[in-house]
Amino acid sequence: MNDAEIQIQFPQPGNWQEFTLTAIYQDKGGYRPPARYTQDEIPTDHAPAMQAVVASLVGMGEDWQAVQVWARLKEFYAPEVDDPMRTAETVDLTVDAVNSQGGRRIFTSRDYPEFTVASPAAVDFFKYFTKQNHE
Numbered sequence: 001m002n003d004a005e006i007q008i009q010f011p012q013p014g015n016w017q018e019f020t021l022t023a024i025y026q027d028k029g030g031y032r033p034p035a036r037y038t039q040d041e042i043p044t045d046h047a048p049a050m051q052a053v054v055a056s057l058v059g060m061g062e063d064w065q066a067v068q069v070w071a072r073l074k075e076f077y078a079p080e081v082d083d084p085m086r087t088a089e090t091v092d093l094t095v096d097a098v099n100s101q102g103g104r105r106i107f108t109s110r111d112y113p114e115f116t117v118a119s120p121a122a123v124d125f126f127k128y129f130t131k132q133n134h135e
Helices: 043-059 120-129
Strands: 004-011 021-025 035-038 065-077 089-097 104-107
Touching: 043 065, 043 089, 043 120, 065 120, 089 120
Parallel strands: none
Antiparallel strands: 004 021, 004 065, 021 035, 065 089, 089 104
């Protein structure tokens, strides 16, 4: 089981260029070190994956603006004719959003299917910032 997650905070809802990314994971000793990054510290080869996350948030529309996002790696059964036991990894987003009337709501992939990001770049992005690459 993978209990790692990435939290992304947007201090100004709707301003997607400014954020703080916090990676939460356990190292070999069980310690959960805080690992925080700003938008300027995201490696350029991982910038397209972050842009894909932002693109899915923009799809929420004008009424709701994300203030925080939780990203988690998920594995699901995805059989194919040639490989009936195939599984695939995705990055699933949970979004805490606010609206102009002061409302607050949590959105998941049930609300917006694009919150399940299946691109290999998104999975690599998640693994880069969590324990898979830091052990």
